[in-house]
Amino acid sequence: MTTSASLQLDLDEILRVAKEAAVLAGDEICRVWLHDDASDSLVTKSNDVDLVTATDKKCEEVIFQLLQSKYPSHKLIGEESSGADCNYTLTDDPTWTIDPIDGTTNFVHRLGLSCVLVAFLHEKDTKVGVTYNPISGEMFWAVKGQGAYLQTKDGTTRKIQVSRTTDITKALLAMDPGYGRDDKSIHRYLSVQEKILQAGVRNIRTYGCSGLCLANVACGRFDASFEEGSWQDETGPKIWDLAAGKLLIEEAGGVTRDVTNRASKEKPLDILQRSSFVAATPELADQLLELIYSAK
Numbered sequence: 049m050t051t052s053a054s055l056q057l058d059l060d061e062i063l064r065v066a067k068e069a070a071v072l073a074g075d076e077i078c079r080v081w082l083h084d085d086a087s088d089s090l091v092t093k094s095n096d097v098d099l100v101t102a103t104d105k106k107c108e109e110v111i112f113q114l115l116q117s118k119y120p121s122h123k124l125i126g127e128e129s130s131g132a133d134c135n136y137t138l139t140d141d142p143t144w145t146i147d148p149i150d151g152t153t154n155f156v157h158r159l160g161l162s163c164v165l166v167a168f169l170h171e172k173d174t175k176v177g178v179t180y181n182p183i184s185g186e187m188f189w190a191v192k193g194q195g196a197y198l199q200t201k202d203g204t205t206r207k208i209q210v211s212r213t214t215d216i217t218k219a220l221l222a223m224d225p226g227y228g229r230d231d232k233s234i235h236r237y238l239s240v241q242e243k244i245l246q247a248g249v250r251n252i253r254t255y256g257c258s259g260l261c262l263a264n265v266a267c268g269r270f271d272a273s274f275e276e277g278s279w280q281d282e283t284g285p286k287i288w289d290l291a292a293g294k295l296l297i298e299e300a301g302g303v304t305r306d307v308t309n310r311a312s313k314e315k316p317l318d319i320l321q322r323s324s325f326v327a328a329t330p331e332l333a334d335q336l337l338e339l340i341y342s343a344k
Contacts, residue, residue, distance in 0.1 A: 059175055059191050062168050066144075066178040067189065069114050070164040073107035073148050074182030077155070077162065081183065101156065104128055107148030111166065115144055127288050138287065138320060140171045147288040151257030160184060163259045167291035174319070177292030179263045188263040188296055196266050196299040208267040210302035214331035217248040219271040221336070222261040224254055226275055228283040236276065239343040247339055258285045258324060262293025265326050266300040272336055276307065277322035284322030291319050297326045303333045310341050 080103045108128045115124060125136045126146040144167065149155050151162035160183035168176040179188040185201025188208070199205040213219050223244070225237045244252065253270070255261050261273040277284010294317050297304055304317035305325045317325060325340075327333035 062176050063178070063189060063191055065114065065118050066166045066168060066176055067180075067187065069111045069146075070166050070178045070180035070187065071182075072110045072114060073164045074180050076103060076107050076110060077149060077164070077182045081155075081158070101149075101152060103155070104149045104152055107164065108146060111146050111148060111164075115146075119144075125287060127286070136287070138169070138172055143169045145169065145288040145291045147259065150259040150289060151255070154256050159256075161255050161257045161260055163257060163263070165259045165288055165292045167288075167295070169291060174291045174295040177295040179259050179292050179296065181260060188266065190266075190292075190295045190299040192295065192299070194299070196296045198267055209300045210265060210297070210328035211268040211271050212329065213271040214329045216244070216332065216335045216339075218250060219332060220250050220253065220269075222253050222255055222264070222270050222273040224256060224258070224261070224275040226277050226283045226285075228277075228281055230281075233281065233283060236343070240276070240340055243339040243343045244336070247335070258289040259293055262290075262324070262326055263296055265302060265328065266293070266296040268328070272325075272327040272332055274307065274325040274336070274340070275323065276340075279322055285324045286322065287319050290317065290324055293324075293326070294319055303327045303330050305333055305337060307337065307340060 105128050108126045112124055112126065115122065123139065123141050123143040124146065125143060128148065147165040149162050150165050155162040162183065163179050163181045166178045167174050175192045177190050187199045188196065190196040196208050197205055198208045223241060241252065258275060261270065264270045265273050275285055294304055303326065306315040306318045306321065307323045307325045308321050327336060
């Protein structure tokens with residue numbers, strides 16, 4: 049029988065390995081960023097705006113090698129190894145999800161808004177999550193039940209929490225169009241954006257990096273973040289984009305919601321869906337969800 053103390057030691061070690069994995073990938077990202085062409089061996093996946101580079105694949109390889117050496121019985125779900133059709137299954141077994149470069153388009157264009165995402169799940173629940181931006185040197189992490197933290201480039205570590213914003217007129221939010229470029233996707237995105245602007249939102253940012261959007265909500269820089277998508281249209285974030293960030297938000301005192309249909313709006317974010325919605329407070333979440341659902 050596993051005691052709470054031994055479980056705590058296990059999660060501490062898992063966090064240490066998750067951080068090590070993120071830094072290994074981050075070192076590779078920085079090497080290419082400083083010395084090479086980030087678009088080397090650039091190819092597309094689901095469409096012309098869904099990119100992958102040789103660096104994405106290299107970073108996933110170094111993470112996989114470390115995790116397999118430490119935990120050979122654990123399952124691994126990585127963005128590049130899952131392929132364009134996102135072929136993976138989440139079980140109750142100890143499982144790691146990895147996005148070696150979240151924000152590949154930003155990386156290719158040398159915009160410093162990319163991160164490495166590493167999460168550990170057991171019984172389909174995220175226990176440890178790490179989000180690392182190697183360009184800025186910021187690392188966010190959370191362990192289930194222990195709060196969320198940020199370590200800056202100078203080594204300073206502090207506990208983080210979401211903002212206290214309850215009204216949309218005081219909110220700065222992140223909203224991303226995803227990969228959909230068909231008329232339906234474009235209309236949907238612009239309709240939602242119009243509703244939010246009409247409601248008097250303070251402003252909207254588009255980061256092109258789901259992981260950093262969630263991390264920035266967790267530390268109070270953004271007040272909310274969302275991105276819609278669907279399996280049918282092959283658009284929207286995926287499990288490796290969401291697993292670490294969902295834990296960060298919850299441990300920082302924030303709200304996650306399932307936006308797949310109105311009837312489920314009180315349910316937490318489902319990391320097996322293709323949509324993301326997080327907010328600092330329930331009041332702000334309710335306002336934004338009503339606007340999203342009212343858009344035609």
